[in-house]
Amino acid sequence: MNVVARIWSxxxxxxxxxxxxxxxxxxxxxxxxxxxxxxxxxxxxxxxDSRVGAxxxxxxxxxxxxxxxxxxxxxxxxxxxxxxxxxxxxxxxxVSVFIGTAMGSLAGYFHGKVDAxxxxxxxxxxxxxxxxxxxxxxxIAGKGLSGLYVAFCAxxxxxxxxxxxxxxxxxxxxxxxQAARALGFGRWRILIRHIVPNTMHVVLVNFALxxxxxxxxxxxxxxxxxxxxxxxxxxxxxxxxRAELINGFFWQIGGATVAMFVLVLAFNIFADxxxxxxxxxxx
Amino acid sequence: xxxxxxxxxxxxxxxxxxxxxVRFDSDQGxxxxxxxxxxxxxxxxxxxxVGESGCGKTVTSKAILRxxxxxFSKITNGKIQFGNDDLVRVTEQRMRQIRGAEIAMIFQDxxxxxxxxxxxxxxxxxxxxxxxxxxxxxxxxxxxxxxxQVGIPSPERRFFDYPHQLSGGMRQRVMIAMALVLNPKVxxxxxxxxxxxxxxxxxxxxLMDTIREKHKTSIILVTHDLGVVAEVCDRVVVMYAGRxxxxxxxxxxxxxxxxxxxxxxxxxxxxxxxHSRHHRLPTISGLVPDLRQRPAGCxxxxxxxxxxxxxxxxxxxxxxxxxxxxxxxxxxxxxPLGGMST
Amino acid sequence: MTAYVLRxxxxxxxxxxxxxxxxxxxxxxxxxxxxxxxxxxxxxLADIAAMEKEYGFDKSLPLQYLxxxxxxxxxxxxxxxxxxxxxxxxxxSGVGPSLSLTLPALLLTSLISVSIALVSAFFRGxxxxxxxxxxxxxxxxxxxxxYIVLGQYLLAFKLPLFQIHGYEAGFIDRWQYLSLPIIxxxxxxxxxxxxxxxxxxxxxxxxxxxVTAFAKGLSRRRVMFVHMLKNASxxxxxxMMISVPFLVTGSLLLESFFGIPxxxxxxxxxxxxxxxxxIKAYTVVISILFVLSxxxxxxxxxxxxxxxxxx
Ligand SMILES: Nc1ncnc2c1ncn2[C@@H]1O[C@H](COP(=O)(O)OP(=O)(O)OP(=O)(O)O)[C@@H](O)[C@H]1O
Ligand code: SF4
Ligand SMILES: [Mg+2]
Numbered sequence: 001m002n003v004v005a006r007i008w009s010x011x012x013x014x015x016x017x018x019x020x021x022x023x024x025x026x027x028x029x030x031x032x033x034x035x036x037x038x039x040x041x042x043x044x045x046x047x048x049d050s051r052v053g054a055x056x057x058x059x060x061x062x063x064x065x066x067x068x069x070x071x072x073x074x075x076x077x078x079x080x081x082x083x084x085x086x087x088x089x090x091x092x093x094x095v096s097v098f099i100g101t102a103m104g105s106l107a108g109y110f111h112g113k114v115d116a117x118x119x120x121x122x123x124x125x126x127x128x129x130x131x132x133x134x135x136x137x138x139x140i141a142g143k144g145l146s147g148l149y150v151a152f153c154a155x156x157x158x159x160x161x162x163x164x165x166x167x168x169x170x171x172x173x174x175x176x177x178q179a180a181r182a183l184g185f186g187r188w189r190i191l192i193r194h195i196v197p198n199t200m201h202v203v204l205v206n207f208a209l210x211x212x213x214x215x216x217x218x219x220x221x222x223x224x225x226x227x228x229x230x231x232x233x234x235x236x237x238x239x240x241x242r243a244e245l246i247n248g249f250f251w252q253i254g255g256a257t258v259a260m261f262v263l264v265l266a267f268n269i270f271a272d273x274x275x276x277x278x279x280x281x282x283x
Numbered sequence: 284x285x286x287x288x289x290x291x292x293x294x295x296x297x298x299x300x301x302x303x304x305v306r307f308d309s310d311q312g313x314x315x316x317x318x319x320x321x322x323x324x325x326x327x328x329x330x331x332x333v334g335e336s337g338c339g340k341t342v343t344s345k346a347i348l349r350x351x352x353x354x355f356s357k358i359t360n361g362k363i364q365f366g367n368d369d370l371v372r373v374t375e376q377r378m379r380q381i382r383g384a385e386i387a388m389i390f391q392d393x394x395x396x397x398x399x400x401x402x403x404x405x406x407x408x409x410x411x412x413x414x415x416x417x418x419x420x421x422x423x424x425x426x427x428x429x430x431x432q433v434g435i436p437s438p439e440r441r442f443f444d445y446p447h448q449l450s451g452g453m454r455q456r457v458m459i460a461m462a463l464v465l466n467p468k469v470x471x472x473x474x475x476x477x478x479x480x481x482x483x484x485x486x487x488x489x490l491m492d493t494i495r496e497k498h499k500t501s502i503i504l505v506t507h508d509l510g511v512v513a514e515v516c517d518r519v520v521v522m523y524a525g526r527x528x529x530x531x532x533x534x535x536x537x538x539x540x541x542x543x544x545x546x547x548x549x550x551x552x553x554x555x556x557x558h559s560r561h562h563r564l565p566t567i568s569g570l571v572p573d574l575r576q577r578p579a580g581c582x583x584x585x586x587x588x589x590x591x592x593x594x595x596x597x598x599x600x601x602x603x604x605x606x607x608x609x610x611x612x613x614x615x616x617x618x619p620l621g622g623m624s625t
Numbered sequence: 626m627t628a629y630v631l632r633x634x635x636x637x638x639x640x641x642x643x644x645x646x647x648x649x650x651x652x653x654x655x656x657x658x659x660x661x662x663x664x665x666x667x668x669x670l671a672d673i674a675a676m677e678k679e680y681g682f683d684k685s686l687p688l689q690y691l692x693x694x695x696x697x698x699x700x701x702x703x704x705x706x707x708x709x710x711x712x713x714x715x716x717x718s719g720v721g722p723s724l725s726l727t728l729p730a731l732l733l734t735s736l737i738s739v740s741i742a743l744v745s746a747f748f749r750g751x752x753x754x755x756x757x758x759x760x761x762x763x764x765x766x767x768x769x770x771x772y773i774v775l776g777q778y779l780l781a782f783k784l785p786l787f788q789i790h791g792y793e794a795g796f797i798d799r800w801q802y803l804s805l806p807i808i809x810x811x812x813x814x815x816x817x818x819x820x821x822x823x824x825x826x827x828x829x830x831x832x833x834x835x836v837t838a839f840a841k842g843l844s845r846r847r848v849m850f851v852h853m854l855k856n857a858s859x860x861x862x863x864x865m866m867i868s869v870p871f872l873v874t875g876s877l878l879l880e881s882f883f884g885i886p887x888x889x890x891x892x893x894x895x896x897x898x899x900x901x902x903x904i905k906a907y908t909v910v911i912s913i914l915f916v917l918s919x920x921x922x923x924x925x926x927x928x929x930x931x932x933x934x935x936x
Binding site: 345348350354355379380381382383384387388390392395396397398399400401409410413414445447448458461 | 749750751832833834836837838839840841842843844852855856929930931932
């Protein structure tokens with residue numbers, strides 16, 4: 001049985017699967033994921049940037065959320081933004097979790113100099129205000145999506161690195177690791193086959209948290225002018241909508257806010273449920 | 284009859300538990316941790332409660348003081364007669380008067396049971412202040428006196444120590460001092476010696492014995508350790524999977540066990556060691572049944588060596604017998620062992 | 626104790642050095658010529674050369690780095706590219722407005738969150754508790770920007786309770802501008818903090834000493850407010866201490882949105898104008914504060930927790 005199947009069949013996952021609210025949230029996340037996939041495959045929302053009618057149209061069957069100042073369909077822009085959110089969230093979470101897990105397990109397992117260097121590195125990054133670092137990196141890497149990716153990955157790996165290091169420090173001394181050592185397995189084999197898979201639970205929770213963090217930060221960076229350029233995102237939509245509020249036009253900010261809120265809420269609840277299910281203290 | 288209902292007469296038992304049933308509810312469904320447990324604690328005796336891990340000893344003792352987590356556990360049935368009160372039904376207010384003052388409890392792990400951020404002096408005087416309106420000075424001298432009685436050297440200094448500054452044995456003495464400082468009628472001791480090493484175990488047991496003599500405290504001693512039972516207990520309750528399976532005088536239980544479970548516990552003790560201290564409950568092959576899926580028949584059936592068809596189908600009732608010394612001996616088994624010998 | 630603090634300070638030095646290296650590399654090595662980017666496309670080579678000389682940017686990179694370190698030791702970061710003011714003066718004038726925003730916000734957030742968490746933990750598992758937890762998660766799931774935009778729209782535009790934008794230095798006058806950003810900051814922080822404090826408290830209530838306290842006959846209130854809270858106060862203090870450096874950094878988002886001339890706004894402007902001296906100074910000052918607050922936290926921990934010994 002491969003590692004993933006083994007972990008998925010564990011009791012904690014059974015508990016997670018029995019949690020109806022959590023599974024509902026996973027369903028919501030999947031719907032968003034499908035929309036994101038659809039957009040990137042060009043199934044729909046390809047016309048997010050074209051003028052489809054007069055500006056500030058109220059919602060109708062044709063334009064579910066009305067139109068914005070430039071006569072573009074808000075609903076289509078909300079859908080398109082889902083793709084942007086997922087790209088940002090996935091890239092940030094996958095890459096940071098990968099780097100963080102690698103660095104964290106090395107630091108925790110090899111002790112000594114490796115540990116000292118890695119701990120020094122993340123303490124340093126932690127002592128620079130995170131938004132400043134993000135901004136500095138986007139500033140250098142260039143505005144737009146790729147800048148965002150670089151910025152998130154450069155800063156977000158610290159979280160998983162710290163928790164994985166902590167877990168590995170604990171696991172090093174665990175009985176099954178001692179047993180593997182006694183059987184004469186090599187250090188790398190023990191680390192990769194026996195220890196790292198056992199940190200999966202904290203890694204998964206961190207993945208969810210980083211995903212949320214990236215989506216939320218994208219909004220802030222977009223407001224600061226460092227976010228996505230040339231395509232809609234929830235952040236740029238909320239930012240644009242500020243001017244419309246004065247005219248009493250709510251559909252743009254409402255649409256983007258609700259779309260983002262539901263996804264983040266689902267992720268938050270799901271992350272909570274994971275934490276609960278994986279908590280070794282809870283039976 | 285008249286005598287019994289008169290409030291002035293001392294009740295015949297220090298504590299009398301009848302049909303106690305406790306249910307836990309969790310995400311994974313509910314389970315009955317303790318079912319129809321009945322036993323009586325006489326004045327001035329030490330009653331041993333033994334059984335494997337998870338059989339409900341702690342749940343039973345916490346239920347007596349209603350200390351179980353309230354949002355996911357419930358005493359669904361039963362009666363706990365203490366003086367004129369039924370502890371299952373008294374108000375929370377009355378319960379608080381009883382806790383610490385009339386019935387006190389000590390716990391298995393003295394490190395985690397003491398609050399790490401308060402001095403032991405504070406923690407003891409807090410108990411006194413809760414129940415007696417006396418001056419601070421008087422509280423202090425009461426506490427220091429009690430610390431001295433439980434054998435803490437230079438108690439005046441130790442009074443200001445934090446729990447982490449004491450050794451394990453000292454901490455358990457502090458727990459005992461805290462429990463006994465108001466001279467309760469009943470002491471519930473949940474594995475008071477399990478976390479301690481052998482010499483300390485002996486000292487703490489001697490201390491409990493002395494206390495019983497001196498203050499006429501009635502003690503329920505929950506333990507894993509048959510040696511402890513043999514050493515200090517007058518009578519014994521054997522529990523298995525949330526049920527009382529056998530109950531009787533220590534002599535009957537050791538010399539003439541009727542329930543196969545009790546017998547297996549005794550057999551696995553080497554003869555010569557049977558009366559020595561510190562014998563962990565021997566391991567018996569097989570597992571305690573999952574309390575979530577209770578079998579229809581006898582709970583010991585899948586581990587018992589003499590299981591019959593009837594055992595699997597029908598749960599045995601409690602059967603009692605009075606021995607030559609007028610002691611009641613009861614068990615819950617369709618095919619009890621022995622019976623002739625004494 | 627003194628020895629401990631000294632040793633911790635020594636351990637902080639590599640981290641501060643690390644921060645200087647990261648900043649230096651980011652802006653000097655990857656960021657291109659800082660003077661050229663500040664002066665923009667229309668600058669003549671002569672202009673650039675003159676300014677490079679003025680700021681010592683004509684030296685080799687290692688020498689420039691040493692200059693930077695020397696600046697830190699003297700706590701003199703030179704002058705801003707843009708305003709030509711001494712950077713230290715700019716920082717000092719930015720700290721006041723930032724603190725006026727962040728300090729009340731931190732205190733209010735902590736007070737409110739600890740109180741809500743106490744209520745929640747006290748009624749753990751009951752309807753009140755579940756409702757509060759749910760509200761906290763909802764609060765966490767709304768974007769910061771939405772709070773700002775809606776707060777401004779509802780409380781300053783529709784109901785003109787507060788000023789929308791701006792700042793006045795007078796100690797009394799400033800509050801009409803600061804109230805709204807403070808409210809937003811409190812609302813944003815309360816969701817996270819409440820959940821954190823509640824889980825700390827709930828964790829404490831499962832400890833054995835809580836049962837002991839109940840077994841003494843103490844009231845639920847006393848058990849929760851004396852026994853539990855004193856133990857829970859350690860993580861609470863830690864969390865508050867960890868936010869101290871962020872008091873000084875101010876809030877980039879709120880300050881720029883509401884036009885408050887604090888540290889956050891200063892940094893944003895500096896980033897926008899590629900005003901390198903300001904950026905470098907800001908980063909170092911913050912990281913020093915960060916290291917200091919970590920040390921203070923550990924010392925406080927030792928004072929409050931009898932188990933911890935500093936050695
Ligand atoms: N907080 C709880 N939540 C859910 N179930 C519980 C809880 N506490 C006890 N139980 C259930 O009650 C049963 C009896 O537990 P109890 O602690 O009384 O055992 P015990 O006899 O004291 O064991 P030990 O010798 O290990 O202390 C356990 O098997 C467990 O399933
Ligand atoms: S009832 Fe049957 S199974 Fe149960 S203990 Fe007696 S003999 Fe064994
Ligand atoms: Mg127990």
